Amino acid sequence: MRKKLYSLVEKAEKNNSISFFYDWLIMGASILSILPMMFRDVPQEVTEWIETPTVYLLFFDYMLRWFTHDYRRKSTSKWSFVLYPFTPLAIMDLMGILPSLGLLHGSFKAFRLFRLGKLIRYSKSCQRIGNVFKNQKKTLLSVLSIAIAYIFISALIMFVSEPPENFPNFFDALYWATTALTTVGYGDIYPSTQLGKVISMISSIFGVAVIAMPAGIVTAGFLEELNKDFHEGEEKHDEES
Amino acid sequence: MRKKLYSLVEKAEKNNSISFFYDWLIMGASILSILPMMFRDVPQEVTEWIETPTVYLLFFDYMLRWFTHDYRRKSTSKWSFVLYPFTPLAIMDLMGILPSLGLLHGSFKAFRLFRLGKLIRYSKSCQRIGNVFKNQKKTLLSVLSIAIAYIFISALIMFVSEPPENFPNFFDALYWATTALTTVGYGDIYPSTQLGKVISMISSIFGVAVIAMPAGIVTAGFLEELNKDFHEGEEKHDEES
Amino acid sequence: MRKKLYSLVEKAEKNNSISFFYDWLIMGASILSILPMMFRDVPQEVTEWIETPTVYLLFFDYMLRWFTHDYRRKSTSKWSFVLYPFTPLAIMDLMGILPSLGLLHGSFKAFRLFRLGKLIRYSKSCQRIGNVFKNQKKTLLSVLSIAIAYIFISALIMFVSEPPENFPNFFDALYWATTALTTVGYGDIYPSTQLGKVISMISSIFGVAVIAMPAGIVTAGFLEELNKDFHEGEEKHDEES
Amino acid sequence: MRKKLYSLVEKAEKNNSISFFYDWLIMGASILSILPMMFRDVPQEVTEWIETPTVYLLFFDYMLRWFTHDYRRKSTSKWSFVLYPFTPLAIMDLMGILPSLGLLHGSFKAFRLFRLGKLIRYSKSCQRIGNVFKNQKKTLLSVLSIAIAYIFISALIMFVSEPPENFPNFFDALYWATTALTTVGYGDIYPSTQLGKVISMISSIFGVAVIAMPAGIVTAGFLEELNKDFHEGEEKHDEES
Structure with a gap:
């Protein structure tokens, strides 16, 4: 069960259409929730209407990744679950969610941009650039x-x-x-x-x-x-x- | 007969002086018809005087290339003739002719610039750059x-x-x-x-x-x-x- | 005699101190005659005072090079003397001298800059760049x-x-x-x-x-x-x- | 004794903690004494308060390096001591100290920037760049x-x-x-x-x-x-x- 969830959140293999759909759903939600930032004077309702489902989805994804992090690290140690919130991508994910949970001051709205970090996981070019820097x-x-x-x-x-x-x-x-x-x-x-x-x-x-x-x-x-x-x-x- | 026409429209071999002349004629017409675009307030008559013969010539060239496209593709299938209008260079040629046929709105005059695409066929440097991108x-x-x-x-x-x-x-x-x-x-x-x-x-x-x-x-x-x-x-x- | 003159105008070998002095004389004269161009409102007398000896010297150098050009080309043919005025460096030399001979219109004063071409003969870096372009x-x-x-x-x-x-x-x-x-x-x-x-x-x-x-x-x-x-x-x- | 002083002023070996402390002290003092230059209208007292101990320390360092320069040059000749003030880094050190000794005109305050030259000795990147230029x-x-x-x-x-x-x-x-x-x-x-x-x-x-x-x-x-x-x-x- 947890293994299946892991293969769901990971980048899809060629023949796994459900995982493929999930990947595109997350990518789509991340990009969609950024779109209102590209316009001044977007009515409050529109923003909320887009924001509410997106944040729930991204939070759900965050939890799923946490829950299956031992598979990613190929380790059976319980430490995986403790370490997860401190991995760079997890920090980015959290920073992208926080502003909409009302936990941060209004001027930190720009933190929503960290949601684009989701795309890093799915883009091979980004991973290559990451490797170069590493x-x-x-x-x-x-x-x-x-x-x-x-x-x-x-x-x-x-x-x-x-x-x-x-x-x-x-x-x-x-x-x-x-x-x-x-x-x-x-x-x-x-x-x-x-x-x-x-x-x-x-x-x-x-x-x-x-x-x-x-x-x-x-x-x-x-x-x-x-x-x-x-x-x-x-x-x-x-x-x- | 059609084979001869094909060798005419293609870039000239060293010893084919008629094809050589034809190449320079097409290149010259393409450049000449662009020249009025480099000046503001060119009198209408001058533009027309240059435009009319050029467009006929370019249209004639377009037809010749269509008519001999099976030689270019080294194929005897009738499909060559169906495919021709969808090749990138043919689309550029057509877009360069259309504005002057009165089939497009006046503000699409800039499309005449596509006539410079004709020169790609004759310039080796352009083909090299094209190869790099390919x-x-x-x-x-x-x-x-x-x-x-x-x-x-x-x-x-x-x-x-x-x-x-x-x-x-x-x-x-x-x-x-x-x-x-x-x-x-x-x-x-x-x-x-x-x-x-x-x-x-x-x-x-x-x-x-x-x-x-x-x-x-x-x-x-x-x-x-x-x-x-x-x-x-x-x-x-x-x-x- | 002419051979000695040739070794004089050519870039000096290590042990030829007269040729070495001649090289620096020509370089110095070329640069000196450019200096007044770097200031606005140089009094006419100063310009003339610098210009007169420089131009005679550069004209003398031009003649010497013409007179010994067959050694440079390692040829005994009389054609060398006919060809000399058409070599790129000779053309530059002539263009640098002409404005001061009064043979050209006043606005061609800038042509004096061609005198810097003299330095190309003596600078190895310039020759290298020249080779790259060749x-x-x-x-x-x-x-x-x-x-x-x-x-x-x-x-x-x-x-x-x-x-x-x-x-x-x-x-x-x-x-x-x-x-x-x-x-x-x-x-x-x-x-x-x-x-x-x-x-x-x-x-x-x-x-x-x-x-x-x-x-x-x-x-x-x-x-x-x-x-x-x-x-x-x-x-x-x-x-x- | 002098050998110990030499190992003190030199970049510290891994296990020499006193030399390590000395290195950081010099680096810290150099940077600290530059900081007031980054603000306009720093009160005179603050500048003096930072300047006085720094200059004494840097002067002390300058003297120590002079006193042990024969070890650096791996030579026993007395010439080492004569040559030291003419090495590039020593000149930079001196120029960094002079303005505060009141020996130079007030407008040479900018010379204090030469104190950053101290950091060259400790930065490997700077040495590499230096090697490239060499x-x-x-x-x-x-x-x-x-x-x-x-x-x-x-x-x-x-x-x-x-x-x-x-x-x-x-x-x-x-x-x-x-x-x-x-x-x-x-x-x-x-x-x-x-x-x-x-x-x-x-x-x-x-x-x-x-x-x-x-x-x-x-x-x-x-x-x-x-x-x-x-x-x-x-x-x-x-x-x-």
Whole structure:
């Protein structure tokens, strides 16, 4: 019985049409409950009308996953049930449900967005990206810390050199550094003094290289991950034939 | 007879000067009929004077290709003739002709741009790019879906967090997310609150990596495609000598 | 005698101090004569004072190179002397001299910038970049033609869809497309209608990949070129020892 | 005794808890003394209260490192002590201390930022980046000189072609070229004439490739450096087991 429930909540195998239906039901409910957030001035009734059944369904799904978590961990220990609420996806699920249970302040409505986390379980692309971040964790952390340090120091130099009118507080300098070094450059904040422009120029020329590194590493990691998946697919094919 | 017509409409072999002339005629007519679109206030007569012979010619070409489509598909089945109007290039050809036949509303004039699709048949670079998209379809779809999902979620978070004045509707948020994450950053729309700026910064740092992935994959695929072409060329050369 | 002159104008060997002095003289004169262009309102006398000796020197250099061109081409044929004025570097040299000879209209003063072409002969980095463009010519032309076609078509679609106020003429549309697809995005020109924004978004997402291709190819080609140079250097070293 | 002091100032081995504490003390003091720079209008007393002990500590650290520099250089020669003040990190340390010793003019307060240089000694990521720049020095200098030359020439062409209102002096043209070619594009300065726009377009299309080269080389070098580190780690592991 519990095993059947587990196969229901898990991503459906090819020939399990009930589980397949359940998967799409959960995905559909998650997306549907996000839709009202894409419009200003949605009448209260419509929101509630969508929200009530969705939240019950998502809460039901949360409970089912908790109830069958020992199968997922392939363990018979009772600890599985204690650990479940602390797994990242379970935390995301809970945060997506809470705002509508009235347990959180009204301004936390945005937390409903965590419901999109449900889709991660069903999307292979998301899992691949997740794997890239897991496998390249060390490299990415190293590169990311350099990038953030570079942004921080550029911001600090600019903040100290420019007059207070341009960068009233340090946050503005950080914002400038981030938009400049990722080359977005909205043009809402930029240096006006000669010295500030020189700092901006030097910072850009070197910074482009530093900030481009995470991009290169993620792309390389993702292509590797894809190749691995294709090879596994081929091997499976070979075994079958 | 029909075979000769087929070799006429196809890209010319080296020694077939009539087919060569025909190719240039079609290309020339396609480009010529686009030229008036590059100017505002072209007198009506000039447009008509260019449009009339072009459309007849393009329609004639469309018919010829339909009439000889069984050769292209290397099949003798009558189905070739039924399938032709549903091939992508044939649909583009038809959409390029329709506006001038008066069968479509005036605001569909822009459809004439589809006539440039004619050039795809004759340009090797375009065919290579087409091959890249065909060969890397799975990878590109996977990466593109991640990129679009990332843009969507960034837009949604920003839309929910910023006051209505900055992002009146969800489309504006999507537009902001796209211009920010592709690092274009026109500066016509950007967050103004502290929270919005923080979201923008985090979104940019991670987003640059996500959005750069399609670029890396297309470049790698295109270089592979070019190498393959060069090797084929060399092999041909070897066989001949 | 003529052979000695040739070794004088060529890039100096390690132990030829006269040729070495001559090289630096020419480089210095080229750069010096450019300097007044970096300031507005340079008094006429200063410009003339710098211009007169420089132009005589550069003209003298031009003549010397012509006079010894048969050594460069390693040919004894008289044709070398006829061909010289049509080599790319000779054309650049001539264009750099002409404005000061009073033979060209005043607004062609900017042609003096061609004098910087002199430096190409002496800079190894410039020669490497030149080699990349020579070796990857086919690939780069193919990629560049796609990039330019993409910019052109994006501009045309935008020009046809947006109201005349935003894009008064086709050139503005081309300018928009170039700044958007190279992700510069100054913010001086951008679409204002819903449709224009959608076109801009789609165009950006795909365009970033297309425009990034030349960058990837040039970088790969340049690294290859550098490796080749290092290996040659090592081999030379091995032979000597 | 001096050997013990040396192991104290050096990055701590795993089992040396006193040295470990000393490392964190120095890092903490460096960061703490930077914090007041991130706020405008910090009361004078607070700054002094933080500054006084920090500077004494950093000066003490500077002296300790000087006193034990022969161990670092693994040399018994007295020259070590003469050379120390001229090593790059020692210069940075001194520049970070000087402003607070009252030996430098008030506007050199920004020099306190050099205290962050202390962190380089303790961060492995920073050392890796340093190694990349050391190993790829030749390549990077070559690429960087091309990038800077390209920026310079683009700026010069633009400066000569545009009317004085847009680019009052050459520095503005340089600033434009840098922000355009690194694709930041704030939008505070851009060409307004037809000719200027054409120059900007051509410059962008080619420039993106040139400016992207350092990025590609740094990324490649950094990945290589990381791989080397991982392999060394594995080898160490193998030897131990």
